[in-house]
Amino acid sequence: MKDIKVLGTGCTNCKTTLKLIEEIAQAKGVEIKLEKVEDMAAILGFGVMTTPGVVIDGKVVHAGGVPSKLKIEEWLTGKETCCGCCGKE
Numbered sequence: 001m002k003d004i005k006v007l008g009t010g011c012t013n014c015k016t017t018l019k020l021i022e023e024i025a026q027a028k029g030v031e032i033k034l035e036k037v038e039d040m041a042a043i044l045g046f047g048v049m050t051t052p053g054v055v056i057d058g059k060v061v062h063a064g065g066v067p068s069k070l071k072i073e074e075w076l077t078g079k080e081t082c083c084g085c086c087g088k089e
Contacts, residue, residue, distance in 0.1 A: 001031045007043045007053035014052040030076045
């Protein structure tokens with residue numbers, strides 16, 4: 001089970017990030033523990049200066065803006081996903 005924290009004060013981007021992670025985890029069958037962290041001291045404690053931030057198993061993997069669905073899939077499955085831009089799949 002992956003321990004995931006979404007760091008942010010409750011803005012639209014933070015809520016969108018939380019929802020995307022939930023939806024993709026469910027679609028991929030990945031068990032997660034998802035937590036929303038809104039305390040600024042805690043957010044700054046992770047070294048995140050722009051939100052939303054995403055922390056997975058204690059490691060900051062993202063800060064600032066809504067992450068792409070492909071990036072979230074990579075975090076959850078541990079496999080790089082291919083967008084097809086290079087002709088490889």
